Amino acid sequence: MAGQVAGKVALVTGGASGxxxxxxxxxxxxxxxxxVSDIDELRGPEVVASIRKAGHEAIFLQQDVTSEPRWADVISDVEKRFGRLDILVSNAGIGIAVPSIVEMSLADWRRQTAINLDGVFLSVKYGLPLMRKSGGGSIIMMxxxxxxxxxxxxxxxCATKGSVRLFAKAIAMECASFGDGIRVNSVHPGIIDTPIWGKIPTGAAGNGRNAPIDPEERAKLATPLGxxxxxxxxxxxxxxxxxxxxxxxxxxxxxxDGGMYAGAAARQP
Structure with a gap:
């Protein structure tokens, strides 16, 4: 089925990779x-150029999703250029791993929360009014x-992503109570082979070391689909x-997630 979102305007945060x-x-x-919204001013325009080369419509807007003033500017720009917003994909996020929570710095905790949770909150705070003016739509929180x-x-x-899950439910109920035609859902990926695996800082107090994680090897052990x-x-x-x-x-x-949430499946010989 082609053209499933034809005529709609979509904003995707963290759209420069993965x-x-x-x-x-x-x-x-x-x-x-x-x-395509992203903090990466090199990759973002490349993604947009590729989309345009394929004959489709796209623009890049540089954005730090933790900046409230920038959110106001981005949504204003979207309205000026397109006049509406139908799809909001709040995708931007980072992952920080530590051997123990006692070794996590407050600075890293706050940075991760700012991007993963505050950024989603701001996307809704500023995107929702334009979506309501547009007559409805779909908000998808990653x-x-x-x-x-x-x-x-x-x-x-986990704290940030669990919060996103319940935030999505709460905003879904708010939109339903307003009868504004906006649906809100969350998406929960499992082990997905993207560049984020090479960017997960590990170690005490955010020492900046990157974990040598092979997603395919991890998935072989952790996912029922293997x-x-x-x-x-x-x-x-x-x-x-x-x-x-x-x-x-x-x-x-x-x-x-390849069945991870459902349970474990022992391989049969």
Whole structure:
């Protein structure tokens, strides 16, 4: 089914790489005009150039999602250029792992919370009014499997992603009570093979070391399906939630994790 979001305008934060890039590319391929927002001023324009080369509409806006003034500017720019906002994908996020929570610095805790949670709050605070003026739409918040269950070295990350999950539900209920035509859901990826695995700082007090994590090897051990997902697996779920195919879906979680949340499956010889 082509053109599932034709005529819609979509804002994707953290759209310069990984899951965000895959989401931006798929939404554009399916007919949306896409605003790629990211702090990365090198990769962002490259993603947009690739989307345009494929014949689709996209622009890049540099954005630190923790900056409230910048959120006001971004939404104002979207309204001036496109006149509406139909799809908001709050995807920007980081992960910080530590051997023990007692070794996590307050600065790292606050930085992770600012990006993963404050950034999502600000996306809704500033994006929701324009979506209401546009007559409705879909808000998709990127949580994680770590927002559904605990992980020993990712307590801070789990805290942010669990908060995103419940924030999505609360905003879904608010929108339903307003009757504004806006649906709100969260997406929960499991082990997805993206560049974020090479960017997860580990160690005491945020010493900046990167963990040599191979997502494919980890997925072989941890997932019932036995392999890591790809960014396009998540993008396909986001497309469903962004499209009218999910018109009766709000306030829920879409888990895309190769079966990890469901349980364990021993390999049969």
């Amino acid at each position: 899951i965000g890039q895959a989401v931006a590319e798929l939404l554009a391929e399916e007919g949306a005009a896409v605003i 949580s994680s499997l770590a927002g559904l269950r605990g992980s020993a070295t990712l307590a801070g990350y 392999y890591a997902g790809q960014a396009w697996d998540i993008a396909a779920g986001v497309l469903y939630l962004a499209s009218d195919a999910s018109r009766y879906v709000t306030g829920t979680e879409l888990v895309i």
